[in-house]
Amino acid sequence: MKELLERALDAAAAAGASHSEARVVETTQESYEVKNGAPVAAVHSAGEGLGIRVIVDGAWGFAAVPDLDRGGAERAAQQAADIARASATAAREPVRLAEAPQVNGTYVTPHEVDPVAVPVERKIDLLMRAERAMQGQPDVRITQAFLAVLRKRTHFANSEGSSYDQTIIECGGGIAATAVKDGESQVRSYPNSFRGNFATAGFEYFSDLALEAEAPRVAEEAEALLSAPTCPAGRRDVVIEGGQLALQVHESIGHPIELDRVFGTEAAYAGTSFLTTDKLGAFRYGSEQVNVVADATAPAGLGTFKWDDEGVPAQNVPIIRAGEFVGYISDRESAARLGVASSGAARADGWGRIPLVRMTNINLLPGEWTLDDLLADTDGGLFLATNRSWSIDDRRVNFQFGTEVGYEIRGGRLGQLYKNPSYTGITWDFWRSCDAVCNEKHWKLYGTPNCGKGEPGQSAHVGHGVAPARFRNVQVGVVR
């Protein structure tokens, strides 16, 4: 592949490129779903192709082809250069890139068991057993078990002499029970909603999820939700558990800190960010309990790698320190505009897409509390768990989330179950109301494998480490 990449870079230079970077990406994915006793999806996917991004006349061009041969590489390079020349006709300032160290090397996600190599029959059997263990509740009409694995090998080279061969291995899955009665449906999931939880890890990660053992509880809770009262509206103290808090971090911290979004490059699609550059080092994002990093080095995080898709090494970057906003995530172009080094967050969705500023692992660092102590200290509050719905405005200010379950907190324990809980707020007010974060014992990484951004659309795999946390005086229960 190295020769093919060099051929592409040479062709780009010959076409007038002042900078170029080429990636060959080979992807193997498997996706399984067992539903109501039968495997409804067992899919093996394989794809490969070459993408090359160039700067000609100070402007960007990119082209991608599935043909991994000399002709394909040369054709893509020429097409990218032609596109860049067209870009230059509507450019104001030449593209500038922040300096980046030259890197060379090989990386493979640490793992014990190659998930692609695990026999298909074993995968389906594990799902069938987990799915079967959810059956038996009278109104649970839909039972599902999911498994997904990914092996993505990227061969990278740029015109500055950097090159690498990086293989990312991912694995994960989950279960969901849907109870249905009189036109109403209620879903309960484990270990997270929307097909489960995911990590950069081998098959051991999926085995450790112990789906079959959790299945009866999941089904019972789905059944119980049908007869539970609707979560009452009002302002409440809430304790938010990991899966939901991960998405809260994702939407109201992870996206606003994307520096390309701050500079307006997503304005016509997902929007901009309230977090303008004048706020860097001068904005109280949250309470003193709120400490957040963007850590692409976190073991097993879904946003963990060795180098990003511009060849910049993975980093652990402070974002919020004791509530103060201190850093963005960036690529080389946006970082240059701010006069800083790239945070190593340029990530592309395969060979056919350009790198964009994407989250790595945006982690809320653990605090001091045990969950038992926190519940005991939150009498009359609500415990909200597992995302069901999400929405946030185009500057990442007003958000609204729904969760699968809510529980009244009484006497240090979870009491009355509520269905259809939801809560809403303003990003900075919400994070400033955080007065407790649970400790490392409760801290866990969640993987979001479907973070959407960009045109053409890209789906990124990102992570969020969180522990349950408490937020004071939150508006709850707005659906009805």
Next chain:
Amino acid sequence: MRSKDEALSLLDRALEAATTAGCDAADAALLSRAGALTRFANNTIHQNVAMESATLCLRAVRGRRTGCVRTGVLDDSGIADAARRAADIAAVSAEDPDFPGLVESPHAEPCGVFDPAAAAATPAQRAEAVRAIIACIEGGGAVASGSLSTGSDTLAVANTAGTRQFDRDTGVRLNIVAMADTAAGCAEFYAQRLGEMDAPERAEFALKKCLDSHGAGEIEPGEYAVVLEPPAVADMARFLARLGFNAQDMQQGRSCLQGKLGEKVCDERISVVDDPRDPAGSPFAFDGEGVPRQRVELLAGGVFKNVVHDTRSAAKEGVASTGNGGVPPNPYGPHPGTLIISPGTESLDELIGSTPLGLLVSNFHYTNVAERSTCTITGMTRYGLFEIVDGRVARAVRNLRFTQSVLSALGEVQGVGSARERLGPVVAPALKVGRFRFTGTSDH
């Protein structure tokens, strides 16, 4: 891009390889795409890309066991490897008692619109259009962002029961946003033919919206009468389609229209049809299973008339698929391909003019399901929210969050616009709705 003969020949080789690998039956789809997208922001082109791709989706069948492989490696060895792997997965998978088997579908006469000019549009052509957009918006004192994409798609489907289908189309999509401080206006355009695009007209529309929404004042959330412009109506319609018209959801008891077939579920001015051959939409002859797409009445005069089917949901009820399936496997079930909402008789000005007090909503943003059973959705307004007083647009106001049942809103319709816009797979008019629930505010 492969021709019809090349695409079907490739599928024939894949089916033969699956049979050789020991399968009882197989179906295969070839999706090919060649597209390019020019993206602009801050009055400059900042991203500009092109991509070609082709993916073979092969499903191997052994009795009631199936295995699927998707591959972009389309030489003979890649196809043979895919067939072997699919056959191996099917061999060790468990039986699926609801697998409907494969049937021969009748030939679907291609109806996709293929415009050579759209397929062959160059980066220079796209840049020229973008420069005109930027000049218009910048000249009006605002900042231009957006994207212009051009390209072509082909889909070929075949199975061992004798189905052989091929269709192709082209697409042109233009999205323009004009921004000035936190004020913004948007214009969209979808078509199959490049020559139908009028970029300067769309730019003027976005600019006017932006300038009109400048200086937005505060407004309290609450219930308001609303005039929803077509992009907002299209957004609502997409959720109703997703939660209401899927036969699989109905069979599982969780459609938001559960038990209401044949009943009046919204105002009699609302009629919606999934019409794969309506030139106002995105004509295409067949679905991902190779079944010819049918015209399906979904809502007629406010009455819920039909759901849509794929082969799996249809077999459960002993009916024929309506041609709304995805490429297998598709565990999500059937989905309407196009939503054509019937127009009314009133202009947008007349809808506004008959509103004593209310809000004019340009677009929704980041809408999501809040509660399935009532088709309640939540999202924000975007690209211009205006207060209507005494039948006139009185002032721009800050964006609001809404949390609203789509069915309830459609039950409160008081007027339907005569003009319609094509917005992706939806063709929508403006609607006037008597009561619409806004539940939160933002800072812009």
